[in-house]
Amino acid sequence: MELKKILETIEEQHKVKFSYIENEVAAHKLPAPSPLMPLKAKLVYIEKRTGLVYKETGEGYLTLYTPIKFREPTVCGYLVDEYGEPIENVSILIDSIGTITSEPDGFFEFPAAVKGSVLLSRDGFRNASYSVNSFTGDCKKIILKAEYHLLEEVVMERYIAAGISLGRDGTFVIKPKQFGILPGLTEPDVLQTMQQLPGIGSVDETVSNINVRGGTHDQNLFLWNGIRLFQTGHFYGLISALNPNLAYNVKISKNGTSAFYGESVSSVVDISSHSDEIGNSRTTIGTNMINADFYTRLKINEDADIDISARRSFTDFIELPTYSKYSKRIFQNTIVTQLNNSQDVTYRSDKEFYFYDFTGQYHQKIGEKHDVFVNFIGIKNTLDFTEGNLFSTRNSSLSQLSLGATAAWKARWKENFGTEGSIYFSRYNLEGSNREADVNGVLAQENNVSDLGLRLAGNRRLSDEIMLHAGYQLNRTSIENFEATNLPSTETLRTSLTAHALIAEGEYTSPDELLYIRGGVRANYISEFSMILPEPRLQLKYAMGPDWTIEALGELKSQTASQVVEFQDDFLGLEKRRWILADNNDIPVQKSMQVSAGVSYRYDGWLLSFEMFNKDVKGITTGGQAFQDALENVSATGSYNVQGTEFLIQKQFEGFYAWLTYTWNNNNYEFPDFTTYKFPNNLEINHTLNSAVTYELYNVKVALGAKWFTGRPVTTPVGTSPSITPSGTRILYGRPNENNIEDFFQMNFSATYLWELNKKTSLQFGVSVLNILNKQNIINRYYRLNADNGAIEVVNTYSVERTPNALIRLNF
Numbered sequence: 041m042e043l044k045k046i047l048e049t050i051e052e053q054h055k056v057k058f059s060y061i062e063n064e065v066a067a068h069k070l071p072a073p074s075p076l077m078p079l080k081a082k083l084v085y086i087e088k089r090t091g092l093v094y095k096e097t098g099e100g101y102l103t104l105y106t107p108i109k110f111r112e113p114t115v116c117g118y119l120v121d122e123y124g125e126p127i128e129n130v131s132i133l134i135d136s137i138g139t140i141t142s143e144p145d146g147f148f149e150f151p152a153a154v155k156g157s158v159l160l161s162r163d164g165f166r167n168a169s170y171s172v173n174s175f176t177g178d179c180k181k182i183i184l185k186a187e188y189h190l191l192e193e194v195v196m197e198r199y200i201a202a203g204i205s206l207g208r209d210g211t212f213v214i215k216p217k218q219f220g221i222l223p224g225l226t227e228p229d230v231l232q233t234m235q236q237l238p239g240i241g242s243v244d245e246t247v248s249n250i251n252v253r254g255g256t257h258d259q260n261l262f263l264w265n266g267i268r269l270f271q272t273g274h275f276y277g278l279i280s281a282l283n284p285n286l287a288y289n290v291k292i293s294k295n296g297t298s299a300f301y302g303e304s305v306s307s308v309v310d311i312s313s314h315s316d317e318i319g320n321s322r323t324t325i326g327t328n329m330i331n332a333d334f335y336t337r338l339k340i341n342e343d344a345d346i347d348i349s350a351r352r353s354f355t356d357f358i359e360l361p362t363y364s365k366y367s368k369r370i371f372q373n374t375i376v377t378q379l380n381n382s383q384d385v386t387y388r389s390d391k392e393f394y395f396y397d398f399t400g401q402y403h404q405k406i407g408e409k410h411d412v413f414v415n416f417i418g419i420k421n422t423l424d425f426t427e428g429n430l431f432s433t434r435n436s437s438l439s440q441l442s443l444g445a446t447a448a449w450k451a452r453w454k455e456n457f458g459t460e461g462s463i464y465f466s467r468y469n470l471e472g473s474n475r476e477a478d479v480n481g482v483l484a485q486e487n488n489v490s491d492l493g494l495r496l497a498g499n500r501r502l503s504d505e506i507m508l509h510a511g512y513q514l515n516r517t518s519i520e521n522f523e524a525t526n527l528p529s530t531e532t533l534r535t536s537l538t539a540h541a542l543i544a545e546g547e548y549t550s551p552d553e554l555l556y557i558r559g560g561v562r563a564n565y566i567s568e569f570s571m572i573l574p575e576p577r578l579q580l581k582y583a584m585g586p587d588w589t590i591e592a593l594g595e596l597k598s599q600t601a602s603q604v605v606e607f608q609d610d611f612l613g614l615e616k617r618r619w620i621l622a623d624n625n626d627i628p629v630q631k632s633m634q635v636s637a638g639v640s641y642r643y644d645g646w647l648l649s650f651e652m653f654n655k656d657v658k659g660i661t662t663g664g665q666a667f668q669d670a671l672e673n674v675s676a677t678g679s680y681n682v683q684g685t686e687f688l689i690q691k692q693f694e695g696f697y698a699w700l701t702y703t704w705n706n707n708n709y710e711f712p713d714f715t716t717y718k719f720p721n722n723l724e725i726n727h728t729l730n731s732a733v734t735y736e737l738y739n740v741k742v743a744l745g746a747k748w749f750t751g752r753p754v755t756t757p758v759g760t761s762p763s764i765t766p767s768g769t770r771i772l773y774g775r776p777n778e779n780n781i782e783d784f785f786q787m788n789f790s791a792t793y794l795w796e797l798n799k800k801t802s803l804q805f806g807v808s809v810l811n812i813l814n815k816q817n818i819i820n821r822y823y824r825l826n827a828d829n830g831a832i833e834v835v836n837t838y839s840v841e842r843t844p845n846a847l848i849r850l851n852f
Contacts, residue, residue, distance in 0.1 A: 043068040054079045060104040069178045071118055071145065089147060116149035117180035127184055133159040166408060200236055200699050208556050210579050210593055212237055214290040223732050223745030224788030226806030226847040227284040231272060234292055236730060238686035238701045243723055243752050244819045245839055246277025251723050252294055253655055254682035254707040255306035256664060258603035264311045265415040267444035270468035270489050274395040274421055276370050276614050281397055281419045283349045285324050285335045288313040295636045295653060296579035296593030299543045299560030300511060303599045305632035305657050313401055314413055318345050326849030329362035343405040352396040365843040373837055374613035375474060392424045413448040434475040438612050441469045456501035466491040472611035485611055486522040487618040505551060511543040517601055519621050535621040537600050538567040554583045564598060569624045573598050587643045594635040602630060604663035628659035628677055647690040655682045665722050668822035669755035670773040678711035680721050700731040720753040720777040739794035748785045753777030754821050757832055762825055771823055771832055784817045806847035814842040
């Protein structure tokens with residue numbers, strides 16, 4: 041505004057009169073001072089921005105004039121947003137001067153003799169740069185544009201533990217870098233952490249057999265930066281294959297999944313290390329009693345960074361107590377042990393087992409609108425062992441290798457319109473060699489999976505309430521199963537499927553933000569079968585007030601790749617499941633339908649949630665369910681239905697956090713070709729209780745928890761003696777899964793301490809104990825004929841014994 045008009049306004053507001061030389065005042069324009077400012081503040085404001093000084097010449101009379109001694113010449117500017125409102129506290133970096141900060145009204149000035157450029161920066165706004173030479177004449181008006189980031193809307197923070205939250209769209213979000221502590225864990229292992237959520241568990245306490253609402257592990261979709269993972273565990277499931285110290289977010293969806301996710305009839309676990317920002321450099325190095333690892337982020341410049349991580353076990357040259365306990369748990373009742381007594385044999389003296397994994401990411405920003413990411417991942421498990429006696433020895437091996445890479449591009453063309461695209465490749469190889477010393481035989485087996493895909497997506501915000509999404513996906517999966525012996529017997533089976541998917545999805549948020557609806561449809565087309573599979577998805581959430589929220593979810597989904605067990609001793613009995621593709625005949629495309637409804641209440645540190653669901657999955661095979669009874673060698677297709685209830689109660693007070701979850705499942709098979717066509721699912725766990733108490737004070741965190749669930753179903757023999765028939769001796773079984781093994785109970789403990797050496801460097805210590813009561817829990821049971829006397833014997837598989845672990849980590 042012209043200074044003359046500003047003075048006229050001040051005269052009217054404060055009943056004063058100005059006198060001045062017309063030419064001196066006419067040369068100035070500046071933002072008008074706030075009407076709420078007192079008179080003296082307005083006069084100082086004008087002095088500072090014009091160089092004019094004021095003098096009282098009588099009551100109610102003021103004179104403005106240019107002083108005889110000029111101050112150092114300056115240039116100035118003022119900062120406003122796109123709505124014309126002043127922006128305060130903007131950092132201003134000027135060549136040879138350093139950093140200054142704008143005043144509350146957005147004004148700044150610097151000496152006119154300065155040369156170079158002026159860089160303006162403030163959180164929430166895009167950086168701007170101007171040449172000093174552009175600041176001429178009146179104060180320069182600069183408009184800073186807001187920088188928008190699409191944030192996940194969170195309904196509940198700290199769901200069970202710090203770093204776990206519940207999103208508005210019904211997904212659970214895990215942020216390992218914000219992770220608090222859970223019993224038995226000293227590090228934020230994502231696949232172990234997700235098992236603390238209601239409805240998610242593992243019947244054999246591994247991360248390679250995660251069961252979500254009664255489903256098998258292969259029915260879950262695991263993605264890492266868009267790459268599908270066909271291997272999720274190290275040490276055959278006791279350790280996650282993902283380095284827990286990477287900077288990433290994890291989204292877990294049990295129902296109401298976004299239409300952009302396919303190839304899953306159960307849950308989705310989407311792990312992403314992509315960020316909108318270029319992160320600052322940092323490094324972490326650590327070790328526990330199993331492995332050592334490191335992670336580093338290098339900031340190349342303001343527009344690029346690199347993330348690298350690596351982890352390797354030292355179990356092939358150091359055997360600490362943690363490894364001994366894990367070995368005893370994993371190798372029991374396998375070819376690696378003597379099956380008659382389930383005790384370790386001489387392989388211990390000559391064994392070599394180790395694992396490693398590595399990841400890398402390159403992030404490049406191109407201008408203000410584009411981000412490019414390149415990622416790769418590698419996961420490896422290797423076991424070699426020698427078993428021998430006085431007469432012969434055998435050398436066997438097992439190897440698992442996963443490799444993946446992706447290139448992704450994301451663009452924000454306008455504030456209301458964006459696109460993204462990616463190509464990815466995933467390769468999984470499972471290879472086993474079993475040499476039998478007694479018969480001088482060799483069995484070689486391989487299971488190879490190649491997954492190649494393209495994803496394109498776009499989003500458009502029509503209004504504050506409505507957002508639209510659309511996309512296309514192409515996926516080509518090839519699987520090869522190979523088996524050979526040193527006899528003239530070789531078998532190789534190769535299959536491939538190509539799938540196209542068109543996706544449309546919309547989101548609606550009411551103006552009062554109480555109602556949220558997301559609905560979409562995914563239309564799959566499988567080329568080889570000429571099959572179209574429409575998959576609608578729906579998620580609805582409504583806040584009835586500040587404390588109560590209700591939600592309803594539903595979905596149809598399908599998948600073509602699944603895992604089966606052909607023989608229990610395949611791949612040394614350790615990783616006996618192999619991937620196969622549907623053939624639309626003996627192996628159908630699996631299809632699922634799920635609906636659920638829930639209510640939650642949150643008030644004064646209390647959180648209560650209750651959810652009920654019904655889930656149907658069709659197209660399963662007996663091989664995919666890993667029977668170890670009379671159905672083990674029967675080939676049939678069927679379905680399962682699971683109905684369940686999930687409940688959580690949580691309380692936060694002072695530094696204490698306590699929670700308890702309860703899950704009830706009624707899970708039943710239907711195989712029409714069987715005499716008993718309906719019977720309990722192998723994964724049915726009727727009742728599950730998880731509870732924990734954690735305490736956090738400054739840098740100390742302690743957690744104690746307990747887990748209890750009813751035993752899984754088991755099929756028991758009729759009588760104690762086998763049946764002898766002309767075709768041989770066999771076990772006669774009763775009704776499938778009519779009985780249950782004993783209940784499971786375990787208590788776990790964890791504690792961590794963070795020692796902050798300075799602002800950027802810290803040292804972390806941690807200890808944990810699994811199964812602190814050393815309870816002998818049975819997690820599986822089956823029956824077999826004793827090779828020596830032909831009697832029926834019981835084979836139990838036990839959970840891990842009391843297992844200590846310790847951690848030390850340096851962050852800088």
